[in-house]
Amino acid sequence: MSSCDESPVLTAHVTTTTTQYDDSQCNMYNSETVLKDVFHSDPHSSSTHTKGNTLADVPGRLSLPGPEARVGRAGTLCNCKRLDPACTNRSSAVSLTTADGTIVPCPFSSLPISAHSPDDPSRPFDPLRIRFRSPYLMAQSNDIDVVYEGTFPPLIDIDDNESVASESSFGTDSTISSSWDALPFPELNVNDLMLDFDGSVLGGTLSALVERLTHAEYPGNTCRHGFPRRFHDDFYDIYDPLRTISRIDPSVQPRHPSEISLLHNLIIGNGLFEGPVINTLKSIIQDYKFTTREEFDLLTDIENFLRHDALDAYPSAKRLLDSILLIRNGESSVSTRRIAYDAIQPPPHLEPLEVARQLILMESRVLREVHPKDLLAHGLRDYRGSSWRSPDTSALSILLRRLDEASRWVCSTILARDSPQDRALVINHFITIAEACRSLNSLTMTAAIFSGLTSLPVARLYQSWAELRCPTSIAMFLTIQKFLAVAENPSEYRTMVKCLVPPCLPDIRVYLAAIRQIHQTMRDNLDADGNVINFRKRHELASVIAEIQNLQWKPYNLVPVEPIRAFLQREVHSAYPMGRLFDWSLQREPDLSLPTLPTSLVPL
């Protein structure tokens, strides 16, 4: 991105490094950007980084504390000098006045900017003249000089003696860094990360994102203990991040600051709230389903990375190696999860509740195997190429197929009966099964059976439905109908799911639709070249995935009844295709003029 004018970036740094701007622009920045302060020194020479150091000789660099801003125990910024002792009004809402007089909300109010007064900390600070770009400001004018004239949020000074390093859990004898302060802060290029007003990440390049995510205390990450999940959840597709990690060579003193920070984050941990991050990496790797050859190669890379001499000192690296070995041997953590059955063995007969139980067991077994990868790829299977016609064996497609089969099975079973009275009996039976599924919190199975009942071949059997006279069944039918109608509305559905007492089987279709919606409304990348990852999109996707995963891991305490299960599996699997069912339905009740469902069954 040579043209900075078009970069839609809220600059994490207004940097004048030559990689970003050419000389003329650099000069422009020097004159226009009156920045007397810098948060930190040149990242390439760690020695210059001392607290309160005057860094005015590094022109034009303003850094918003990104991942590098360290949050002390009390949640205050440390490593910063108080700007003006008199300025204690921390809550002063910071707004920025643009050159044309418009007041814009300041992104820094939540993304605390920190600044050193160059020489004398007690000296009142000059108004900051900040020139920055943000996607929001771009709407109003292309270049805005923002003059900040309010008081700075006062920053609590932490003495050098209370150095963060002393609180951290990692040793100071590290070969990589001896203490926090020796570590240069990572520098993010202007285009590396895009931040929102509230400091949450909008997007960024892969390495920038990885770095940010391995860092527990980046602004906006309020959940201090949630780091491992966060990394995993936000980066639902951890393949690329892992690859980035594995490519770091620990022995080479990293030149790129983000590398060292990454390494630091990973191996040593940032020490304040989390243990060594590598432990959490372990859990991530255990959760990931390594299937393809490419992914196993990645595993090898990570192993090589961990075996490196520089990491000898860290036992956690060894532990991770052990768990990778387990994965290689095929002992993923998934297979070690066992369900204890303590329910009483029920009698094997085709009682609706028991049928529902077995159906749910079959379904939940598959659902638990469904991997986020499959969910995200759903609907993206291209017809061309080898993937088409080769059977899709992912758990998701098995699950979907089973749902489809189940609804066709309902049709087939009903249509197999000769007389309308018999068919009504079967319909009645299936309504009871669907209701049992509903009471067992299986949204998907309920929906599958119900859609079998309401699919055209069955729904058009007017005579049969007319035979369905049992008021309880009709009431049940209407209840289920109402229940499933709720699932059509995503927000209502979510409220409903929250009210359910687990275990439950969520309606996978709702999530697939939600994922589709995200795909449709958000782009993968925020720039034309495809370098800046739209992190917000990933975050949205990740939250959908997290919702499923929350519900995925609560097993049903039900006993598999082998004869029923085998019977169901056989029956469900041999259901007729829809086209045949239509023909059959026409044979059973050829009258096309009758309405599909009796009025008593049509919702008002």
Next chain:
Amino acid sequence: MEYILVGDASVGKSSLLVRLTDRRFLANPDPTLGVEFGSKLIRIEDENKTIKLQCWDTAGTETFRSITRSYYRGAAGALLVFDVTSRPSFTNARVWLDDIRAHADPHLTCVLIANKVDLCGNEDANPGNVIGSSRRRQVSTEEAELWAKEEGLLFLEASAKTGYNVDEAFDQAARDILKKIQKGVFDDRGSRVVKSSRPTDPNQMTLDEPARKGACC
């Protein structure tokens, strides 16, 4: 350009798409689970334009209706398929059309496609020729055409097996959409529905996104 293929189960939606993208006939396809995807570049000669078609092939069964509905929203064109040998699939087309109208862009171009005409191609001339096919035509061309006209749909008879009219179907839809773009019905720049290949201003994108999010969630 995004298309969706909708219609009752086993009317040949997947086959039509495979015919378009791969130029072959999918003899015995598995039922589509949820949605599948196919894309193809087509060239509109007189407009001198190459268009990338992205087709979402949706499942016809009721089970996946809630998934497939979420695909309507982004589509610029819908191919509403029915099977000429199956009366119910034609009557049900009305239901599908209502569904499309309820969920998709109001300006979407809809093409009614009578599929499987190969099964009854020579029926009128020489009924004896249809060996091994117990199927007969149940929906006449006139009837379908009339209904399409009533509803303002384009209409074509096609066969995924022989490839008859398959390209034309997609082509006609593309032309109609192009016409709509030129008339300004679809806003080429801002619309979700038709994406121009010219990379849009990334700034535009970031600005739009939160707003969109708000609108859809």
